[in-house]
Amino acid sequence: MAKKYWLVKSEPESFSIDDLIKSKNQTTYWDGVRNYQARNFLRDEMKKGDGVLFYHSSNETMGVFGICEIVKEGYPDHTQFDPDSHHYFPSADPKSPVWFMVDIKFIKKFSKPVTLQDIKDNPKLKNMRLVQRGNRLSVMPVEKNEWDEILKMSK
DNA sequence: GCCAACGTTGGC
């Protein structure tokens, strides 16, 4: 199957690309996604080796800061069962988990981020889901040509 | 099944 491409959003105050770099093996599990559409991507469609754009939101510099890859495919997000977790989801049953996550591994940080403004200013990227109205998905697919364009812009 | 209320996201 052809390699696919994704974008994940994170607020750098809670988890930034530098936090990923500092993580053990530069790998982390992407927990806490509580949106069904995003869940379906995590559970069903993100495959080992797929490319992931790492996006910082709600920050003075919003944009894509680097890339990583999927190293472990969808498996149950353990925080849904943990009453102490901020992501606790009482109706989830370990026998039929509701929420899933993947593991991602750091590949590289751009020397200069591709900002949201850069993306908006590039007519080739006008169809990106990221810049479409009202889009609030924290995990979303990216087309190969969009991936290539972002990488080109990061140089 | 409808829909108002509410909570969250995220750009500005």
Place this chain on the structure above:
DNA sequence: GCCAACGTTGGC
């Protein structure tokens, strides 16, 4: 900090 967009919840 504001607020538009939009997903979810829960009463009916």
